[in-house]
Amino acid sequence: NAGVMQNPRHLVRRRGQEARLRCSPMKGHSHVYWYRQLPEEGLKFMVYLQKENIIDESGMPKERFSAEFPKEGPSILRIQQVVRGDSAAYFCASSPNPFYEQYFGPGTRLTVT
Amino acid sequence: GDSVTQMEGPVTLSEEAFLTINCTYTATGYPSLFWYVQYPGEGLQLLLKATKADDKGSNKGFEATYRKETTSFHLEKGSVQVSDSAVYFCALSEDNNAGNMLTFGGGTRLMVKP
Numbered sequence: 001n002a003g004v005m006q007n008p009r010h011l012v013r014r015r016g017q018e019a020r021l022r023c024s025p026m027k028g029h030s031h032v033y034w035y036r037q038l039p040e041e042g043l044k045f046m047v048y049l050q051k052e053n054i055i056d057e058s059g060m061p062k063e064r065f066s067a068e069f070p071k072e073g074p075s076i077l078r079i080q081q082v083v084r085g086d087s088a089a090y091f092c093a094s095s096p097n098p099f100y101e102q103y104f105g106p107g108t109r110l111t112v113t
Numbered sequence: 114g115d116s117v118t119q120m121e122g123p124v125t126l127s128e129e130a131f132l133t134i135n136c137t138y139t140a141t142g143y144p145s146l147f148w149y150v151q152y153p154g155e156g157l158q159l160l161l162k163a164t165k166a167d168d169k170g171s172n173k174g175f176e177a178t179y180r181k182e183t184t185s186f187h188l189e190k191g192s193v194q195v196s197d198s199a200v201y202f203c204a205l206s207e208d209n210n211a212g213n214m215l216t217f218g219g220g221t222r223l224m225v226k227p
């Protein structure tokens with residue numbers, strides 16, 4: 001059973017461009033969480049999704065950020081008009097249900113130049 | 114809101130030394146508590162967990178006890194190895210389950226020298 005997969009592993013964008021980060025959960029997992037890790041800091045919760053539904057987006061900035069988890073395909077975290085402050089590692093985690101531990105992917109390291 | 118505070122690093126130890134990384138938390142309910150480890154360039158791996166007061170989580174020689182009276186979950190290992198060098202994160206999840214969002218501490222970098 002493959003683990004949580006994220007791609008790309010590294011992404012470089014210029015200010016003002018869009019960034020799309022993908023997360024494929026483990027097989028059988030329908031719950032996905034996104035976290036952001038700023039340099040030298042801990043992880044901060046952004047959004048929690050189930051298939052086709054956003055359950056909790058309380059940690060996601062209101063502007064420029066959006067997330068989806070369609071019926072088919074990976075979960076996508078989209079950042080429009082990136083700024084230097086968006087540079088961070090973005091981690092995805094999945095679980096088979098909300099009462100089970102989360103399994104983390106290797107992360108996508110976004111650099112905004 | 115919930116929060117987790119852990120000792121700042123880096124913590125530098127010689128091989129076979131005793132390790133303690135302090136972690137305290139603030140929560141409104143009865144959280145589950147976790148320690149995650151992050152090796153360079155990788156994602157987080159669950160190291161151990163405890164779901165109720167006085168539970169002891171243990172794995173790979175590491176252990177931590179859920180202390181409700183002191184709201185703490187300190188990580189310990191009796192004899193560290195070079196391969197234990199990593200960043201360690203303390204975290205909690207409310208509602209006494211493992212699935213809801215995790216609140217993390219700032220992380221503690223451990224460096225073990227041969």
